[in-house]
Amino acid sequence: MITIEDIRNNPNFRLMIKKAHDYLTERGYTEHGFRHVTFVSRTTARILAELGYDKRTVELGAIAGYLHDIGNMFNRKYHGISGANIIYTELRQLGMPLDEICDITMAIANHEEEIGQPISPITAALIIADKSDAHRTRVHRKNSSDIHDRVNLAILDSHVEISRNTRSITLFIDFDQSSCEIMDYFAIYLKRMEMCKAAAAHLGCEFHLLINNLELLGIAEQRQAAGQN
Numbered sequence: 001m002i003t004i005e006d007i008r009n010n011p012n013f014r015l016m017i018k019k020a021h022d023y024l025t026e027r028g029y030t031e032h033g034f035r036h037v038t039f040v041s042r043t044t045a046r047i048l049a050e051l052g053y054d055k056r057t058v059e060l061g062a063i064a065g066y067l068h069d070i071g072n073m074f075n076r077k078y079h080g081i082s083g084a085n086i087i088y089t090e091l092r093q094l095g096m097p098l099d100e101i102c103d104i105t106m107a108i109a110n111h112e113e114e115i116g117q118p119i120s121p122i123t124a125a126l127i128i129a130d131k132s133d134a135h136r137t138r139v140h141r142k143n144s145s146d147i148h149d150r151v152n153l154a155i156l157d158s159h160v161e162i163s164r165n166t167r168s169i170t171l172f173i174d175f176d177q178s179s180c181e182i183m184d185y186f187a188i189y190l191k192r193m194e195m196c197k198a199a200a201a202h203l204g205c206e207f208h209l210l211i212n213n214l215e216l217l218g219i220a221e222q223r224q225a226a227g228q229n
Helices: 004-008 011-027 034-050 055-067 079-094 098-109 121-131 147-154 182-202 219-228
Strands: 155-163 168-175 206-211 214-217
Touching: 004 011, 004 055, 011 034, 011 055, 011 079, 034 055, 034 121, 034 155, 055 098, 055 121, 079 098, 098 121, 121 182, 147 155, 147 182, 168 182, 182 206, 182 214
Parallel strands: 168 206
Antiparallel strands: 155 168, 206 214
16 A cells, blocks of 8 residues: 555655755745655644544545645646646546545645535535644745735744544633734634534534634634533
């Protein structure tokens, strides 16, 4: 069986990840290179593992996370679909079983908010992992006035916690409000956080967002549940 290590060591995939990163850097986007795809790969796998999915599903999630942004080497628009097509061909040539390729490419094609839907466990975990990677280390232009750069520079730390017992997935963010307003974060990430909420629901979980220990997403669900008890 093809493993995440096989994928990480494949020179073709490494080249395509670099080309995608170079294209986005030239366009002024935040980092989408090996740091980002490694984070997304590991977080996707961790979400699936901690929620009790089998080892092969966890492995396929790690592969999908590592390869999810390759389509950016063509264009940012609909990069999930173009990336899924590339990955389909490459994995077929490597001899991966077709059903596993379908699981991986379905997740890649659906990870972006424009057209994506959390229609499988791997897809849902990939969406949450990808959208949770906001951090100052992703910014190339330290003095930029671009809102994406300013918001990411203000994020001192971010991490995802998963509770199988309470069926909850929580994104914790440490945000420097002296350099940027939290509302700027929502100007960029509100739709992405709503997508994470839908993804968590597909996994049978609630999604919570805490910024500086203040819960900003998930409160309504808690109040509704309390009213029903």
